Amino acid sequence: MAAHTGDTDPTERAPDTASDGGARRDEAVRAAVEQGLVGPATPIIGLLDVTGIRAAAAALHAAFDAVAAPGTPVLHAFAVKATPLVPVLRLLHKAGIGAEVASPGELALARAAGVPPSRTVLDSPAKTPAELREALALGIAVNADNPQELARIDALVQSAATRSPLGLRVNPQVGGGSIEALSTATATSKFGVALRDEGAREWVVQAYLDRPWLTRLHAHSGSQGMPLELMARGVAETYGLAEEINARAGRRQIDTLDIGGGLPVNFTADAQSPTYGEYARLLAASVPGLFDGRYGLVTEFGRSLLAKHGVVLARVEYAKTAGGRAIAVTHAGVQVAARTVYAPASWPLRVGAYDAKGRPKAGPDVVQDVAGPACFAGDLLAEGRSLPLLEQGDYAAVLDTGAYYFAHHYAYNSLARPGIYGFGPDTEGGVRFATVRTPQTLEEIVAESGGRHVGGLAGL
Numbered sequence: 383m384a385a386h387t388g389d390t391d392p393t394e395r396a397p398d399t400a401s402d403g404g405a406r407r408d409e410a411v412r413a414a415v416e417q418g419l420v421g422p423a424t425p426i427i428g429l430l431d432v433t434g435i436r437a438a439a440a441a442l443h444a445a446f447d448a449v450a451a452p453g454t455p456v457l458h459a460f461a462v463k464a465t466p467l468v469p470v471l472r473l474l475h476k477a478g479i480g481a482e483v484a485s486p487g488e489l490a491l492a493r494a495a496g497v498p499p500s501r502t503v504l505d506s507p508a509k510t511p512a513e514l515r516e517a518l519a520l521g522i523a524v525n526a527d528n529p530q531e532l533a534r535i536d537a538l539v540q541s542a543a544t545r546s547p548l549g550l551r552v553n554p555q556v557g558g559g560s561i562e563a564l565s566t567a568t569a570t571s572k573f574g575v576a577l578r579d580e581g582a583r584e585w586v587v588q589a590y591l592d593r594p595w596l597t598r599l600h601a602h603s604g605s606q607g608m609p610l611e612l613m614a615r616g617v618a619e620t621y622g623l624a625e626e627i628n629a630r631a632g633r634r635q636i637d638t639l640d641i642g643g644g645l646p647v648n649f650t651a652d653a654q655s656p657t658y659g660e661y662a663r664l665l666a667a668s669v670p671g672l673f674d675g676r677y678g679l680v681t682e683f684g685r686s687l688l689a690k691h692g693v694v695l696a697r698v699e700y701a702k703t704a705g706g707r708a709i710a711v712t713h714a715g716v717q718v719a720a721r722t723v724y725a726p727a728s729w730p731l732r733v734g735a736y737d738a739k740g741r742p743k744a745g746p747d748v749v750q751d752v753a754g755p756a757c758f759a760g761d762l763l764a765e766g767r768s769l770p771l772l773e774q775g776d777y778a779a780v781l782d783t784g785a786y787y788f789a790h791h792y793a794y795n796s797l798a799r800p801g802i803y804g805f806g807p808d809t810e811g812g813v814r815f816a817t818v819r820t821p822q823t824l825e826e827i828v829a830e831s832g833g834r835h836v837g838g839l840a841g842l
Contacts, residue, residue, distance in 0.1 A: 403434050404652050407693060407734075408742055410805040411779060413813035414695060415740030419803060420777070425697035426713040428788050428802035430818060432473065434691035435784075438654075439477035442683060445658035449666040451675030459503045461643055461684025462488040464785040467802065469818045470688070471495035482643075482682040486513055489522075503640065503680060505551065505600070507573055514538055521545035523680070525600040525640060527574060532589060539595060549598025549640060552577050552586060554619035574601065577623065590627045590635060597635060599624045602642025602682065610646075610661055614668040617641045621669045624677070639672065641665075643683035647690070649730055649782050654690055658683075685785040692784020693734075694718050694800070698776045699755070708750035710772035714780050715754010715761040717797040718787055723754065723761055733763060734779035735770045743770040752778050756794045788819075796831065798822040 410429055414420050420427045439458075446456050459482040460474050466488060471481060472495040480501030481492035492502055499520040504513070507527045511534055517524050518538055524546055526532040535548065551574035577583050590596050603616030617639075624636045648655045666673050673679075696714035703709065721729040733752050735743040747768040754761040763780055772778060780787070791799045801821035808814040832838070 403431060403690065406431055406433060406805075407779070407781075409813050411693070411695060411734075411736050411777065412740035413805070414803070414815070415736075415738075415777070417815070419801075419815060420695055420697065422697070424801070424821065425699065426718075426800045427695050427821075428718075428783070428800050428818075429693040429695060430470065430688075430784060430788075430802065430804045431691040431693075432804045432806040432816075435470070435473060435688065436477055438687045438691065439474060439479050442658045442681075442687065443478060445662040446679070446681070448659070449662045450673045450679065454673065454675050455638075455678035457501060457503075457678075457680045459501065459680060459682050460687060461682050462492060463789065464684030465688045465692075466491050466789050467818055468495045469804065469816070471497060473804075474687070475501075479687070482684075486516075489513075489517075503682065505602075505682070511538075518542070518544040518546045523547040523549070523598065525549045525551045525598065527551050529575070529585070529589075536593070547598055547638065548596055549600050549636075549638070550575065550586065550589065550596060551600040551602075552620060552623065554601055554603060554616045577619070583623070586623065587627050587630055591631055594635065598638045598640055598680075599627070599636050600640035600642070600680075602640075602644060605644040605646070605685065608644055608646060610656055610664055613644055613661070614664050617665060617672065618669045621672050621677075625671070634676065636677070638678035638680060640680035640682070641672075643681055643686070645683055645686040647685050647782065647785075649689075649732065652690065652781075654686065658686070688784035689782050689786075690784065692782070692788060694780040694783045694787060695736075696778050696780065698772050698774055698778060701772060701774045701776075707766075708748055708771060709753055710750060710776070710778060711753050711755070712763070712772075712778045713755050714763060714778065716756045716758075716794050717754070717792050718790075718800065719754075719763060719780065719783070720790055720792040721786070722763060726762070726765065731763060731783065732781040733767060733769060734781055735772055736777040736779055738775040738777070740777060743772075743776065745770040755797065793827075796827050798824070798827060 442458055457480050459480040461482045468491055471492055475495055475497050481497040482503045483489045483492055484506040499522045503523045504517045505525050514534055526535055553571050553574035553576045575582055575586055599620055601616055601620040603613050627636055628634050645661055694714045696712040698710045698712050700711040716723040722731050737743050748771040749766055749768050751762055752764040788802055799822040802818040803815040804818050805813050805815050
C-alpha cells in the first residue's frame with residue numbers, strides 16, 4: 383500500500399510503472415528506518431530510486447528512437463544543474479546519457495563522473511574566456527549565447543585548432559509558460575539571440591555564412607509550466623531558421639539541432655505526465671523534418687529524468703496544534719525545498735505519511751500543516767493538507783524531489799545538507815542502499831562559514 387499523499391484528484395490512476403515506483407518507495411522508507419539510515423540521530427535523508435532512474439533514461443531513448451530516422455545521431459545530455467551529484471551523473475552516463483553543463487563546477491562534476499567531452503555540452507549565458515578556452519581544448523560542444531561571446535570564440539578558434547562542435551543559441555521569442563522565472567523564450571529573456579528583434583535574424587544568418595565552422599543551432603524555450611505545444615513551436619522556429627541558413631549557404635552547414643529540454647513534471651501523482659513519448663510524437667507531427675535524418679539532435683532534459691525518483695524523508699520531531707490546526711514539525715523545510723516554501727503555488731509538493739517504523743500510515747485524513755525546522759513562520763512544506771495525522775516520531779516523505787531539491791540547498795539557520803542514498807533491490811528481495819552524498823558535518827559548516835579565518839578581521 384502506497385503512503386497516503388493527499389492527492390487532490392482521486393480519479394487519477396497511475397500506470398503500472400508508477401505503481402511499481404510507489405511500492406519501491408514504500409519498501410525503501412521502511413528499510414531506511416529499519417537499517418538506521420534515518421531516525422532520532424539522523425532525522426532527514428534523501429533517497430533516490432536507481433531502478434526508476436534507469437527506467438526514465440530508457441524511456442527517453444525509446445521515445446526519440448521511435449520517431450527518428452534510423453542512424454540519426456542523438457545525444458541526450460542531462461542538465462547537470464537538476465541533480466549535480468557525481469554518482470547520479472555516473473549512473474546516467476552508464477545508461478547512455480551525456481551531460482549539459484553551465485559552469486566550471488558542473489563541468490568538473492561531469493568529468494569526475496567519467497562523462498567524456500564528446501558527450502558534454504557547455505551552455506551558459508556568462509562564459510569567461512578561461513571557460514571557453516578549456517572547453518575548446520577538451521573538444522566539448524559549445525553553444526555561444528550572444529554576439530560578444532561569439533567574438534571571443536572567433537579569436538580562440540583562430541589561435542588554436544579545436545574539435546569542439548560549435549553553435550549559437552537563439553531565442554525564438556514564442557512566449558512564456560505559467561512560471562515566468564522559468565520561461566526562456568519570452569520577448570525579454572536573458573538567453574540567446576532574440577530572433578524577432580530588429581535585424582537579429584539576418585545577423586544570425588550572416589554569422590553562420592561568415593563562419594563555416596559554426597555547425598549547430600540551439601534553442602531552449604522553457605521548463606516547468608511550459609505547455610508542450612509552445613515548446614514544440616520554439617523547436618519549429620529553430621528548425622525553420624536552420625533550413626534558411628543552409629539554403630543561404632548552399633550546403634548543409636548546420637548539421638545538428640540542440641532542442642534543449644524542459645519537459646514539465648506533474649507534481650500531483652506518481653505517473654510522469656506528459657511523457658517523453660508524447661513530446662517526441664508531437665515534435666514529429668509539428669516538425670517532421672527534424673527527424674528525417676538530415677540533422678543530428680541534442681536534448682537537455684533534467685527535471686523530467688530525476689524528479690519522480692527522489693524522496694526527502696524527514697522525522698516528525700514534534701506534533702502540535704495552533705488555532706485548531708494540527709502542525710507536524712519536521713526536519714525538512716526551506717533548506718531542501720526553498721522553491722516550495724517561497725512559491726508554494728508554483729511548486730507544490732506531495733507529502734507521504736509514514737509511521738515510526740516506516741510503514742504507510744492509515745487512518746482518517748486530518749487537515750494539517752507540514753512544517754520545516756527553520757526559524758520563520760512561512761517554512762511550510764504543505765499548508766492545510768489532508769493526510770493521516772502525523773504524530774511525533776512519524777516520518778513525512780516529500781515526494782517528487784529527485785531534481786533540484788537535492789541541488790538547491792539553502793543554508794538558512796546553518797542547517798546541514800542531508801545525506802543522500804540510492805536504493806535498489808538486494809539478492810534476497812529486500813532493499814540495499816548506496817551512499818551518494820554523506821551528511822554535512824558541523825565541522826564542514828564551520829569551515830565554509832569562514833572558520834579557518836576566525837581572526838581575519840581583527841587587523842582591519
